[in-house]
Amino acid sequence: MPHSTLTVGSVEITVIHDTEVASPFSQSFPDVPAEAWAPYLERYPDAYTKNAGGEDSRRTHFECYLVRSQGRTLLVDTGLGTAATNPGTVTKMFGGVEGDLLANLQAAGFLPGDIDTVFLTHLHPDHVGWNITRDGGTESPTFPNARYVAHEADWSAFNTPKDSEIFGFDWWADTVTPLRQAGVLDLVSGETELTGELTITPTPGHTPGSMSMIVNSGGEKAFIMGDVFHGPAQVTETEWVFRFDMDSDQASKTRRDILERAERENAAIAICHHSGFGRVVKEQGRRYWQAL
Ligand SMILES: [Zn+2]
């Protein structure tokens, strides 16, 4: 899949695709009536598909972002991974669909050793999938020269054995605990500057420790958000509740706040489970996603 790059001042952001699945509306947004999707199917045809059973579905992308700033090379999220790197998630939640992050990273001109920082927007199993590589009995960080950064509230929320209570399978021991054991996990508790142009800021609700990256360079801005949004329809329908939002009221508030800020600051936005970059536009008093 071709990667796309956005330049924000002197920062370069490249989408690195891991994989894609079809997620039926009824599973992802059980409280939203089927007919409410009609205007979005018409407006964003590329965002939707039918699954194998013929149900209207979201095309759920698993995207990571390669960010270059002031001589640093950062990766935002590590995707779904493979049956070797993230076995419970890939086999039990996504039916064996595997990611291609490393191949796509290489196609974009980067090797795992080039990454100095991995920022994990949150610690859900589909954002940490390539954290760890196993070679025989040995496990090691896939990005050998990187510090991995995440919010401590997600560590507290999911730290084993709690992970298996949330989705019914374990992902923690395969993807997160080994980072701690290797001494490469930095847990933060609030807004944190990663470079002079990149700040990570709390955007809670989906999980208690969800964070987004604010890119601010040369008078231009972009927000790379984790699971604040699950597709472009939620840019308009901020109250639609995604099934795995842990605090749905807070998640809706975060969506409203970040959209107001994106509009005010004319920021480009990126959503991990939707492809490409967009901007917030207003039509007849309502906000919409507009692809760049
Ligand atoms: Zn999530």
Ligand SMILES: [Zn+2]
């Ligand atoms: Zn996700």
